[in-house]
Amino acid sequence: NCPSPESNLGVFAAVNLAMLLLTPVLGRRTVVAKLSFGVLGKAHSQGWILMGPIMACMHTAANLINVALIRATPGYGSTSIAMLTMLWFTRPRLAWLVIALVVFQSDEAMYLSCAATTLAAEILLQLLTAYVMGSVANHARRQNFYSLSHGRDVLEAVPRGGATGRGDALAMYAGALLWLVVVVVMRYAPAECDPQHAIGMFACWVAQWLFWVGFVKLYTPDAYCPPKLIYLALTWIFMSVFGAPPGASY
Incomplete structure (x- = not known):
């Protein structure tokens, strides 16, 4: 039996919930330092330059x-393989939460490395997201x-009939x-890790949820x-939760 649209969306919600609960703990520099016996979790580390791409590779893996x-x-x-992998790059990830944590205990750089790594990884992942989002928007x-003037006529032709399918x-x-608009606006955000990036990532997160709610309900069970x-x-x-935050504090 094919999972319901609610079950499919519930998978993404479960991943987001796990990240919401565990990242504020596992992403703390002091917690990582204790768990690694001081090997990781150094303040003002530049390891995010390396760990950002590694974190993006972990999501790809x-x-x-x-x-x-x-x-x-x-x-x-x-x-x-290629189509489903690219589609899943558009999953709503809770990156904005990690980046927002940078303001907490900032004098101790408690979440700076974690936020910087997440931002670097998310930029790469959003670039990969552009293929699907751009294709859908272009269609x-x-x-x-x-x-x-023509949108209503197009809605009438969607695969599923009735108001639900059009919605x-x-x-x-x-x-x-919305995702494309947010990405264009974020091009003008500061280069350094900044709370403004959290706002932009939050908007991307909302756009990705909106996309997936429509996609799953529209194409389950016929195509997804x-x-x-x-x-x-x-x-x-x-x-997302156990691999990335400790590495982000390297």
């Missing part, structure tokens, strides 16, 4: 592992969805457009029906 889990399921052997543009398409296309949701969630949680 999580996507690939989950694709492998799906392809190993009977009946899913033909699942496109909507070609169909004149964003035109007030789902609206959410998906609006999420993609991933099995083993618990395993998918555990993989993302491990990579």
Whole structure:
């Protein structure tokens, strides 16, 4: 049986919840220092330059592992590795929370390395997100969805009939457009790690949730029906929460 749209969205919510609860603890420089016996968690470390790309690679690896889990399921052997991996780059990640933590105990640089690493990784991940979001927004543009005079006609032609299907398409296309607008605006944000980045990442997070709510409800079960949701969630949680914050404080 195909998981319900609510179950699919619940996987992302579970990953976000785990990050919300554990990152403020595991991302603390002093906690990491104690857990690593002083090897990690040094104040004002420049390790984020290296750890940012590594953290992005961990997210990519999580996507690939989950694709492998799906392809190993009977009946899913033909699942496109590239397509699903790229789609999952658009997952709503709670990066804005980690970056916002930089203001707490800033005189001790308690979360500075964690926030800097997360920002560096998230920039790379958002660049990868651009392929799907740009493609979806461009499709909507070609169909004149964003035109007030033609948008209603386009909504009438969405795959699922009725008001619900039209609303789902609206959410998906609006999420993609909002994401593009936020990314363009964030180009003018300061280069250094700053609370402004948390606001921008929060807006991206909202846009990605909007996109996924529309996408999952619109295409489940016809085109999006991933099995083993618990395993998918555990993989993302491990990579996002347990792998990244300690490394971010190197």
